Amino acid sequence: xxxxxxxxxxxxxxxxxxxxxxxxxxxxxxxxxxxxxxxxxxxxxxxxxxxxxxxxxxxxxxxxxxxxxxxxxxxxxxxxxxxxxxxxxxxxxxxxxxxxxxxxxxxxxxxxxxxxxxxxxxxxxxxxxxxxxxxxxxxxxxxxxxxxxxxxxxxxxxxxxxxxxxxxxxxxxxxxxxxxxxxxxxxxxxxxxxxxxxxxxxxxxxxxxxxxxxxxxxxxxxxxxxxxxxxxxxxxxxxxxxxxxxxxxxxxxxxxxxxxxxxxxxxxxxxxxxxxxxxxxxxxxxxxxxxxxxxxxxxxxxxxxxxxxxxxxxxxxxxxxxxxxxxxxxxxxxxxxxxxxxxxxxxxxxxxxxxxx
Numbered sequence: 001x002x003x004x005x006x007x008x009x010x011x012x013x014x015x016x017x018x019x020x021x022x023x024x025x026x027x028x029x030x031x032x033x034x035x036x037x038x039x040x041x042x043x044x045x046x047x048x049x050x051x052x053x054x055x056x057x058x059x060x061x062x063x064x065x066x067x068x069x070x071x072x073x074x075x076x077x078x079x080x081x082x083x084x085x086x087x088x089x090x091x092x093x094x095x096x097x098x099x100x101x102x103x104x105x106x107x108x109x110x111x112x113x114x115x116x117x118x119x120x121x122x123x124x125x126x127x128x129x130x131x132x133x134x135x136x137x138x139x140x141x142x143x144x145x146x147x148x149x150x151x152x153x154x155x156x157x158x159x160x161x162x163x164x165x166x167x168x169x170x171x172x173x174x175x176x177x178x179x180x181x182x183x184x185x186x187x188x189x190x191x192x193x194x195x196x197x198x199x200x201x202x203x204x205x206x207x208x209x210x211x212x213x214x215x216x217x218x219x220x221x222x223x224x225x226x227x228x229x230x231x232x233x234x235x236x237x238x239x240x241x242x243x244x245x246x247x248x249x250x251x252x253x254x255x256x257x258x259x260x261x262x263x264x265x266x267x268x269x270x271x272x273x274x275x276x277x278x279x280x281x282x283x284x285x286x287x288x289x290x291x292x293x294x295x296x297x298x299x300x301x302x303x304x305x306x307x308x309x310x311x312x313x314x315x316x317x318x319x320x321x322x323x324x325x326x327x328x329x330x331x332x333x334x335x336x337x338x339x340x341x342x343x344x345x346x347x348x349x350x351x352x353x354x355x356x357x
Contacts, residue, residue, distance in 0.1 A: 008265070010222040010233050011258035013251060013280070017057040020064050021226050025215030025250075026054070032206055033062055033179055034069035037076065037143055044171050044178040046186050049208030051285050052251040055181040056082070058208065059145040062179065066143070076141050077105055084148040091158050095128040102142060113138050125166055132175040145179045149186075153193050164197035171203075178202070210248040217243065219253050233261055241270065245277050255280050 010022050017023050029047075036043040049055050063080035067073040079101040086097045099118040108114045117131035135142060152159040170176040180186065180202065190200035211219065218225035220239040224232040234242060238260045246253030259273045259280070 006223050006227065006230060008233070009258055009261040011254045011261060013254035013258055015056075016060055018060065020061060021223060023057060023061045024219040024222065024225060025211050026058055026061070026208075029058060029206060029208065030062055030065070030069065032204075034066065036204055037066075037078075037141075037177060038070045042141060042143075042171075042174055042177040043203035045180070046202040046205045047179060047181045047208055048185050048205055049181075049183065051183060052283070053208050053210075054250045055183075055208055056147050057250075059147050059179060059181050063145050075139060076143055077102060077108060078143040078145065079104075080145045080147070082147040083151040088152065089155065089158070091163055092122055092124050094152070094159075095123045095125070098128075098142075098144060099123055099131075111138075114140060125163070129166060129170060129175075132170050136173070136175045141174070141177060143177045143179065145181075147181045149180045149182050150189060153189050156193055156195075161195055161197045164195065164199035168197060168199040171199075211250055211253070213248065216246070216248045216253060219250065220246075220257060222257070233257075234264075238264065241273065245274070249284075251284060252281055255283075 006021065012019075012022060033045055033047075036045055047055050047058060060080050062069075063078050066076070066078045070076060079098070081097060081101055083094075086093070088094045088097065103109050103115060103118055108118075114135060117127075117134045120127045120131070123131075132142065167176070167178070171178065182189070185205055186200040186202050189195075190197070210216075217239075220234060220242045221232045223230040232239065234257065242253060242256040242260050245256035256273075256277055259276050263269070263273045
């Protein structure tokens with residue numbers, strides 16, 4: 001959904017974000033992919049992150065918006081392909097799925113120089129490599145955003161080192177660029193599945209973590225933060241509750257925002273929101289929940305000690321600024337005392353002189 005009216009509840013916790021108007025943040029990550037695509041030497045990217053951290057949404061949003069991020073869009077064709085949603089039992093299935101996505105672009109389908117080589121039967125490794133060579137001759141770089149790439153590792157007999165070596169060769173010869181989404185770095189899977197291909201030393205690893213503070217605020221402000229003419233679905237207090245529950249984790253923020261929005265629409269109170277949130281956040285993998293709790297604990301400890309340190313610095317600075325004033329006041333008081341009590345001062349001085357004899 002990319003047009004029409006915005007939903008009354010703009011928070012998406014059920015899967016990949018498909019409406020670009022509801023995608024928030026990740027500007028640095030999107031720019032990193034675009035810069036490696038448009039450089040003199042295109043560099044493939046491995047997007048790495050925990051489950052539900054937003055890898056699929058990032059890859060899909062890049063696919064939707066890449067033309068806004070490069071100077072000459074005619075030099076590229078970008079596709080998004082989830083390997084979980086296609087049947088890649090054989091190597092030729094993989095090439096065929098990519099070809100179908102590329103051919104879905106009118107400027108590819110209507111250009112025989114680009115399309116004819118993709119319609120070859122069978123589209124095996126040799127034929128696919130020849131097709132990519134033809135695309136390079138035409139000055140067009142295919143950029144493949146491949147989600148759930150680890151699905152290929154389950155069929156090692158079909159997707160072996162020869163398959164990965166061929167992909168690496170296409171990448172090294174600037175015929176192809178990959179943006180691959182995985183939960184672990186590709187080299188982890190190489191070791192796990194006892195593969196040796198240099199493909200797994202992919203050019204750049206882009207680690208996807210929690211949102212920045214401002215990005216988390218923007219998510220809670222949807223859709224006002226992404227659509228100029230729209231108002232925020234949540235009030236300021238509701239936004240605060242959403243961020244209190246979800247922190248900076250995109251999936252938890254989506255859950256929290258959706259529940260807060262639903263509660264207002266159905267007349268539920270804050271306790272209902274918190275109870276439902278505790279139930280639904282279990283959809284986050286347990287290991288991630290544990291690390292999230294540790295992360296939040298560390299953030300609070302850091303804040304406490306930072307506050308103590310800041311108070312100590314303030315106290316030291318206050319004393320440095322105040323001691324001159326204090327000493328000045330003491331001197332003034334002494335002078336006044338001496339003027340008002342000359343006899344006592346004379347006696348005190350005489351006493352000091354007697355001590356020195």
